[in-house]
Every structure is written in C-alpha cells, then in structure tokens.
Amino acid sequence: MSGATTQASLAGMSSLPWHQRPGGWAIQAEGLVKRYSGRAVLRGLNLHVPRGGVHGLLGPNGSGKTTSIRILLGLVRADGGEANILGEPVPRNLPRVIGRVGAIVESPRFSPRMSGRNNLVVLAESIGAPPRRVSEVLLEVGLDGDAERHFTTYSLGMKQRLAIAATLLKQPEVLIFDEPTNGLDPVGIHDIRTTMRGLADSGRTVLVSSHILSEIEQIADSVSIVADGRVVAEGGIDEFLLESAPHVRIRLDRALEATDLLRSDGWRVEADESGLRVSSRDGRIPDAAGIAETLGRVGLWPRELVTEKRSLEQVFLHLTSGADLSATQGRRGRMR
Numbered sequence: 523m524s525g526a527t528t529q530a531s532l533a534g535m536s537s538l539p540w541h542q543r544p545g546g547w548a549i550q551a552e553g554l555v556k557r558y559s560g561r562a563v564l565r566g567l568n569l570h571v572p573r574g575g576v577h578g579l580l581g582p583n584g585s586g587k588t589t590s591i592r593i594l595l596g597l598v599r600a601d602g603g604e605a606n607i608l609g610e611p612v613p614r615n616l617p618r619v620i621g622r623v624g625a626i627v628e629s630p631r632f633s634p635r636m637s638g639r640n641n642l643v644v645l646a647e648s649i650g651a652p653p654r655r656v657s658e659v660l661l662e663v664g665l666d667g668d669a670e671r672h673f674t675t676y677s678l679g680m681k682q683r684l685a686i687a688a689t690l691l692k693q694p695e696v697l698i699f700d701e702p703t704n705g706l707d708p709v710g711i712h713d714i715r716t717t718m719r720g721l722a723d724s725g726r727t728v729l730v731s732s733h734i735l736s737e738i739e740q741i742a743d744s745v746s747i748v749a750d751g752r753v754v755a756e757g758g759i760d761e762f763l764l765e766s767a768p769h770v771r772i773r774l775d776r777a778l779e780a781t782d783l784l785r786s787d788g789w790r791v792e793a794d795e796s797g798l799r800v801s802s803r804d805g806r807i808p809d810a811a812g813i814a815e816t817l818g819r820v821g822l823w824p825r826e827l828v829t830e831k832r833s834l835e836q837v838f839l840h841l842t843s844g845a846d847l848s849a850t851q852g853r854r855g856r857m858r
C-alpha cells in the first residue's frame with residue numbers, strides 16, 4: 523500500500539505500508555465460518571490486525587462483526603477456520619494470552635451506588651491489579667476529575683469510558699471494543715474516539731467495530747470492511763481515503779489503447795460498462811485537462827471526460843454492497 527497521506531500521518535501512522543509494519547499481526551483470522559441453525563453468518567472471514575494502532579472493523583448491521591469478535595474472545599465457537607491473538611491460537615491457548623487482552627463486548631456491570639473510582643478499586647482487587655493502577659487508568663480515560671462521583675450520575679459516555687478504564691487495569695497490549703460509541707451523543711463519541719486514539723498512541727493495538735464509517739475514519743490507521751460474513755477489503759486508511767479522492771471518468775472508442783497509455787503514465791485504470799475510471803496510484807490526483815492532453819497527443823479523443831469524486835460513505839457502500847465480493851475477497855491490502 524502506498525501514498526501515506528496527511529490524514530494517515532495525523533493518525534500517528536508510519537509511512538510504511540500497514541501490512542509491512544514491524545511486529546506482524548496482533549490479531550489474525552483465516553477462513554472463519556459460523557453457522558446459526560444452518561444459516562452461515564461468517565463465510566470464510568479473513569482478518570488481519572497490525573500490531574499497534576487503531577484498526578476499524580467496519581460493516582453494516584448484521585454483517586458479522588460481533589460474531590467475529592466473540593469468536594476471538596472464546597465466547598462463541600467457530601464452525602471452521604483459525605484465529606490467533608498475539609501469535610497464540612485461540613480459543614485453544616486463550617488462557618495464555620487473555621491477560622494481555624482487554625475487551626468490551628457487552629456493557630459491563632458496575633455498582634450504581636459506588637463512585638467510579640471505588641468501582642475500579644473493587645475490580646482491581648478482584649483481578650489482582652495493583653491499587654495504583656486505578657488512578658492511572660482514570661487519568662488515561664480522562665475521568666480523573668469525575669472519579670469520586672457516583673456511577674449513577676455519569677453520562678453514557680462516561681460510563682463507557684469507565685468500562686474502558688476497567689479493561690486497562692491489567693495493562694493489556696490488545697484492546698477489543700465492539701461498537702463502543704453505540705448510543706452516545708456527539709460529545710461522548712468524541713471522548714471515546716480521543717481515548718481510543720490515545721491508547722493506540724501509547725503503543726497498544728485497538729480493534730474497534732462500528733457500522734458508522736465516520737466514527738472510524740478519523741482515528742483508524744487501518745480498516746477491515748466486513749460484508750455478509752466476509753472481509754471484502756482490508757488496508758491502511760490512507761488507501762481507503764485514496765479511493766475517495768477525485769478520479770476521471772472517460773468514454774472513448776479505443777479504450778484498450780488508452781488504458782495502456784494511461785497505465786504507463788502511472789495512473790490506475792479500471793474499465794467498466796460506463797467507460798474507464800482513472801485514479802491515483804501514488805497520491806497524485808488525476809486532472810481532466812492533463813489526461814485529455816496525454817490522450818490527445820496520440821490521437822485518442824474522448825467522447826466524454828469528467829472528474830468525479832466518491833465520498834467515503836459511497837466507497838464504503840460500494841464495498842459492502844455485494845457487487846464486488848468475488849473481485850475483492852481475499853485480496854489483502856487492496857481496497858478494490
């Protein structure tokens with residue numbers, strides 16, 4: 523994957539392609555299959571989460587995100603496929619690795635009558651975490667100023683941050699959050715996002731699922747797009763953003779010649795029923811005038827040549843619509 527963008531570096535990403543970053547995968551799944559009453563809800567799902575950074579597991583409702591996460595955590599048994607976390611096969615070796623993993627899959631239970639801090643103190647005692655961790659994790663999720671308030675007075679966003687704090691008590695390297703911003707208001711969503719980004723910036727791996735692209739887009743380093751029980755695309759957020767960059771749509775008679783010419787000029791060219799789609803391979807944005815000039819020099823005159831732009835939402839819908847599943851399935855590191 524190429525073309526680290528400003529956005530990607532803002533998210534703390536190195537300029538290395540996401541799948542070449544040192545350390546290998548924090549989480550890996552190959553060919554996961556799950557059936558409920560004979561109905562397949564995971565159909566050979568492959569997932570690759572790089573070590574360090576925020577990885578978004580993105581897909582529409584019912585696409586299989588929670589099921590995948592539950593399999594990784596040993597809460598549901600897969601009917602096929604393999605998975606590992608930090609190199610340990612799961613669920614077989616889960617006891618060996620679970621101490622290095624923190625997860626929120628369902629809303630954790632806290633005592634409404636106790637303060638945020640006391641809830642964590644009780645929890646720390648029960649899992650053998652040192653008492654000093656309580657203040658540290660409260661600080662890390664930005665609840666230090668509200669630690670003495672009763673849990674019942676917390677907003678939904680604060681309750682969720684307390685849940686994240688609870689997962690941090692044992693100092694996990696990998697954090698798995700299933701739709702952590704569900705039901706939160708914009709302020710709560712912002713706070714959770716900031717918290718997740720901070721956790722990744724401190725060297726942890728955060729896998730976060732969501733069906734809302736915009737929630738992931740701003741903080742993720744890489745994403746896996748799930749549709750109908752499969753990962754249909756995986757890659758760095760930079761490539762994903764590149765997909766939404768402007769491209770040039772061309773209709774002309776000698777399409778094969780034009781394709782060769784533009785590819786040799788460094789452009790990505792895809793053909794479909796509505797003509798050629800010329801897009802960037804390296805961050806260079808194609809401009810209609812420049813493309814027309816390149817073609818005109820060898821006597822290729824387009825009937826139509828327009829600049830188009832897909833929103834990130836459109837890219838997401840395109841990838842999850844099912845239209846491209848056969849073309850995209852299993853193509854790690856490509857977004858198309």
Ligand SMILES: Nc1ncnc2c1ncn2[C@@H]1O[C@H](COP(=O)(O)OP(=O)(O)OP(=O)(O)O)[C@@H](O)[C@H]1O
Pocket residue numbers: 558563581582583584585586587588589590732733
């Ligand atoms: N225990 C279960 N019994 C039967 N069907 C289930 C069970 N759990 C999940 N499913 C079905 O499996 C499919 C995938 O569900 P899953 O919760 O994994 O999707 P999701 O992508 O997390 O969706 P959402 O964004 O709505 O949480 C859905 O059709 C769901 O109804």
